Amino acid sequence: MNIGSLVASDVHTHAEVSxxxxxxxxxxxxxxxxxxxxxxxxxxxxxxEMA
Structure with a gap:
């Protein structure tokens, strides 16, 4: 695995409405x-809606 070619995405959400x-x-x-x-x-x- 070439670590230099990795791309990462971090997502953080808060569900404020059920x-x-x-x-x-x-x-x-x-x-x-x-x-x-x-x-x-x-x-x-x-x-x-978020999903």
Missing amino acids: EHGAESLSGELKAGADDYFRLAGHHRPTVR
Whole structure:
């Protein structure tokens, strides 16, 4: 194996909305994340949408 020719990809996700629409974050945490990541008004994908 030629290690110099290897290509790697690292993926990390957090499922914030279940398949049934239940959110994993409390209102306060969601507001903080929206502010920090500038997500206000953006759609949060469900587990199925991410897959």
